[in-house]
Amino acid sequence: MAVVTAPTSSEELITIEKTSGELNTITLRIARSNPAEGHETTYSEFKVPVKKWTTVLEAILYVKQNLDHAVAVRYSCRQASCGSCGMKINGKPSLACYTKVSELHSNIITVEPMNNFPIIRDLAVDFKQLISNHKKMKPFIIREDSEVTPESKEFIQTPKDVEKYLQFSYCIKCGLCNAACPTMATDTSFIGPQGLAQAYRYVADNRDKGKEDRLKIVDDAHGIWRCHFAGSCSQVCPKGVDPAMAIQLLRGYLLGFTK
Amino acid sequence: MRESIIMKIHYGTALGAVVLVAVHILMRMTQNFGQSLQYQNVIANYHFLPYALMLEAVLILLSVHGFNGLRVILLELKQGSGYEKMVNYGSLAAMAILIAYGSRTILMAGMGVS
Numbered sequence: 001m002a003v004v005t006a007p008t009s010s011e012e013l014i015t016i017e018k019t020s021g022e023l024n025t026i027t028l029r030i031a032r033s034n035p036a037e038g039h040e041t042t043y044s045e046f047k048v049p050v051k052k053w054t055t056v057l058e059a060i061l062y063v064k065q066n067l068d069h070a071v072a073v074r075y076s077c078r079q080a081s082c083g084s085c086g087m088k089i090n091g092k093p094s095l096a097c098y099t100k101v102s103e104l105h106s107n108i109i110t111v112e113p114m115n116n117f118p119i120i121r122d123l124a125v126d127f128k129q130l131i132s133n134h135k136k137m138k139p140f141i142i143r144e145d146s147e148v149t150p151e152s153k154e155f156i157q158t159p160k161d162v163e164k165y166l167q168f169s170y171c172i173k174c175g176l177c178n179a180a181c182p183t184m185a186t187d188t189s190f191i192g193p194q195g196l197a198q199a200y201r202y203v204a205d206n207r208d209k210g211k212e213d214r215l216k217i218v219d220d221a222h223g224i225w226r227c228h229f230a231g232s233c234s235q236v237c238p239k240g241v242d243p244a245m246a247i248q249l250l251r252g253y254l255l256g257f258t259k
Numbered sequence: 260m261r262e263s264i265i266m267k268i269h270y271g272t273a274l275g276a277v278v279l280v281a282v283h284i285l286m287r288m289t290q291n292f293g294q295s296l297q298y299q300n301v302i303a304n305y306h307f308l309p310y311a312l313m314l315e316a317v318l319i320l321l322s323v324h325g326f327n328g329l330r331v332i333l334l335e336l337k338q339g340s341g342y343e344k345m346v347n348y349g350s351l352a353a354m355a356i357l358i359a360y361g362s363r364t365i366l367m368a369g370m371g372v373s
Contacts (some may be wrong), residue, residue: 187335219263221334221343254263 023049026101028059030071031112043110044068050101057085057096057113058193060123072122080238083174087123088112092231093179093236114179116192130175133195136217139202142210155207168201168246170239177233177243189222193243200246203253212251219254227241265327272324279317286310305368318361326354 026133028048044072046067048059057075064071073096075085088098089111101109117125125201145152177193178184191199199214218224224247233243252258269294273276287295294300305311310313 038288187338189338190335219261221262222338223262225262225266226331226335255267 004230023051025049026059027108028063029108029110030060030063030122031110032122033113033119035119036121052100052102054101055097056089056099056101056109059101059109060111061098072120072124074124081172083172086114086174086176086179088114088179093176095174095176095238098238114175116181116184118181127175130173130178130192130194131167133191134173136191137195137199137202137214138210139198141202141205141208143208157206161206163253165201165204166243168197168204171197171241172239174238176236176238177214180232180236182230182232183226183228187222187226189224191218191223193227193247196227196250197241197243197246200250203250215253224250224254246252269324269327272320276317276320276324279313282313283317302368305365311365311369311372315362315365318365319358322354322357322361326350326357
């Protein structure tokens with residue numbers, strides 16, 4: 001296990017902590033692996049100075065900037081919009097940019113790549129299957145007529161119509177739900193909560209005419225019926241989407257309870 | 260067969276089995292436990308046609324439900340087209356064998372063949 005200490009600049013920051021009390025120092029444990037090279041997972045420990053608003057992503061970026069440039073991490077927007085920085089933080093799938101170090105109530109923070117995804121390197125995982133399953137659900141409004149012709153009118157929806165699918169349209173495809181799903185852990189062909197929630201998002205949209213197509217896609221040996229309703233997908237979603245509910249509502253269509 | 264039809268059968272057989280097994284347990288309560296296990300009384304159950312038919316229904320419902328459950332567990336455990344085909348047909352065959360063997364027992368006991 002490699003322990004890397006901060007260079008002079010961070011030691012200065014730690015000195016500030018002792019005098020002003022504003023800074024705290026945490027131990028950041030980062031899972032390191034490179035499956036392509038056949039390396040097994042090891043953990044590198046870094047001492048990182050943090051303030052009460054420091055996010056886990058900022059702590060990782062501090063390590064990249066000052067202690068070890070080779071740490072692999074994917075990130076982009078830093079405001080929980082792009083869904084790039086999903087990882088396991090102290091065992092729970094979370095967005096690194098949306099998780100403050102102070103809310104973890106621990107001086108030791110362990111960051112690991114998300115479960116149920118192939119690891120590219122360190123904290124970066126491969127999203128190929130998630131994106132492919134998302135695409136399989138035809139995530140767009142299907143209908144023969146189009147909004148863009150000059151003769152057509154807008155598709156009017158009441159607030160009640162919108163309410164049926166709105167929360168599911170907040171999905172940012174971060175993959176945390178798939179990482180938390182116990183079925184995905186064993187069934188690699190399972191569509192996953194993200195794909196199924198997206199299928200429901202369009203099935204419940206009254207502008208859409210592709211319901212039959214989507215129901216056929218999810219009604220598969222590795223489709224909607226493999227969900228055990230553990231609910232962990234809904235618990236970890238950073239955008240408040242409830243994929244577990246979407247799956248149950250989608251089952252209603254297949255069982256004939258919902259038309 | 261579509262997975263939704265299989266799952267409808269799965270849920271239906273579970274509900275049916277709960278009802279019929281409850282009837283079966285209630286029937287045991289018409290006499291004390293020791294008496295209900297006596298050879299003559301057990302055989303008498305099979306001689307009573309409606310009860311024998313109910314036992315046959317329980318056998319079918321539990322076999323269908325149980326083996327489909329096992330199929331689902333095995334499909335979640337490992338993936339691959341050859342493996343999945345083997346699990347699907349294997350479960351179906353095991354279900355048919357169990358139903359056939361159980362039916363044979365019910366029939367033989369009903370007809371008084373030991």
